[in-house]
Amino acid sequence: MFSGQDELERFLLSRPATGRRNGAAPDAPRERTREVLAGLGDPQEAVRTVHVAGTAGKGSVCAFVASLLTRHGFRVGVQASPHVYGIRERFRIGDLPVRADVLDDRLAAVARSVAAVEARRGERCSFFEVVTALGFAAVAGRADYAVVETGIGGRLDPTNVVARPDKLAVLTAIGLDHVDMLGSTLGEIATQKAGILPVGGRAVLARGGPESDAAVAREAVRRDTLVDVVDVASAAALARTGPAGTTVDLAGWSDVPLGLHGRHQAGNAVLALHAVSVLARRDGWRLDPLAVRQGLAVTSLPGRFERRTVAGTPVVLDGAHDALKLSALATTVAETHPGRPVTWVLALARDKDLGEAVRAVAGAGARVVATGLPGGEHASRHWSPSEIAAAAGAAGVPAVAVADPADAVDHALTTGGGDPVVVTGSFRLPGAVASRLDRPAVPEGQPA
Structure with a gap:
């Protein structure tokens, strides 16, 4: 069947x-x-x-x-x-x-x-x-x-x-x-x-x-x-x-x-x-x-602080999707890359507190590339890139809206000066940008 x-x-x-x-x-x-x-x-x-x-x-x-x-x-x-x-x-x-x-x-x-x-x-x-x-x-x-x-x-x-x-x-x-x-x-x-x-x-x-x-x-x-x-x-x-x-x-x-x-x-x-x-x-x-x-x-798990390097730039893929998880992620990024400014490629669902989420990633030198998720059926359930960018600006974080997530990653990589890029806010986001990051294929299953 x-x-x-x-x-x-x-x-x-x-x-x-x-x-x-x-x-x-x-x-x-x-x-x-x-x-x-x-x-x-x-x-x-x-x-x-x-x-x-x-x-x-x-x-x-x-x-x-x-x-x-x-x-x-x-x-x-x-x-x-x-x-x-x-x-x-x-x-x-x-x-x-x-x-x-x-x-x-x-x-x-x-x-x-x-x-x-x-x-x-x-x-x-x-x-x-x-x-x-x-x-x-x-x-x-x-x-x-x-x-x-x-x-x-x-x-x-x-x-x-x-x-x-x-x-x-x-x-x-x-x-x-x-x-x-x-x-x-x-x-x-x-x-x-x-x-x-x-x-x-x-x-x-x-x-x-x-x-x-x-x-x-x-x-x-x-x-x-x-x-x-x-x-x-x-x-x-x-x-x-x-x-x-x-x-x-x-x-x-x-x-x-x-x-x-x-x-x-x-x-x-x-x-x-x-x-x-x-x-x-x-x-x-x-x-x-x-x-x-x-x-x-x-122990490994997709979408949990997955680390990549793209043309010398460290990239982290993470499914953190609320203020509690984003705060923990921000702490980990700061400890992993001490003293370096971070570009956050961020998409968020509407059932999350947008202000709290943005404040969780608003560390020293941070900037936000606000983006969306593919699939029109999901648009109404997520904050728009312009809304995320506005919230980041209100929190004192420089921000730009780039609707397509893969384009948002490209923008972060080309304008970030080699400093860390973190792609987060939804478990759907890493999959949407994986083709730009050359993620390895999922392994085949084990013998019966």
Whole structure:
């Protein structure tokens, strides 16, 4: 039925962008996903699962967990979102995408189940609902552990369909995000994200503020979930970042290099390591110091401080898309290129606070090349280049608007005098400019 990347993308991208539509029940996306999976024999229950939610660091924590488990000899299925360069990034076994023929075979079965659910309910399944079902189907029977990243929130998210009592929930840093869907306070948002906590099970939480931590604690009591709270801020504060990368001291190990760049990644690494240590104790195996060191050092993830050099100019590609993430990115850029002015090629969604985002990157000598994203259907959901440029000017940052993102990168490279260029604000932006930066091709999948 499906015979390659083009067919895979056409089928998935033909789905509605969101399952949260006017007039639909709030839990409709999750329930449609549950029904599609039931038609597949409930593959989400076939593998021990680590389920990760939060506002910042979800993808990085998933990558660290998967890398640590892989270096301990386990076969690990990863379901991540969003993708940066291609849909197959969302489905991995170990370090590589699920092999194309395996994915096509699973997609054929998913498509049949989707068609049956849509006919029965008279509703269409969204892109993310179908992707979620495909991710579970691709991993079932092929992995020892699954690592699953939520989309938005937690309680009503399509990924929140695993009923196994041994599911381990991990909650990363929680901030104000998607307030139109999750609530307007940190407590409300934390309650939604804590909806992934397994009843009678275990969870690991990155310590945050009093309001969000209290909300998670209340939900943990209600669900009888034992929660370990991890001080990620201390780990980040003690980490070291420079031109060569980031290192962190862990219990029993010093100067451990991280594959992901930035002091904030030290907090993500410590949270991931704690989660893996919970699995080791529970499942009867031991952490190997060499495997820990190697696992943290080789972790990689598209769109997280990807470093390129173009005609001698350092370029960073990063999917940071709100003030919290952009602030962490700005700190990392300053520590990696101390004392050098930075040109920010910036695109942003309208559900982000434009003023706060621009202020987060407004360091000494900064300038902004404001741009948009390809595809007219996305234009209404993003700030226009002229709006971003105006906000930057109001924050005292020199700015110019260049509508086409690839042209914006060219402008930044030709006018920046060889100083760093950072392309950020959306996970869609690195993919839109990759052809100008000669990014390596996505590797082929691993043997079955």
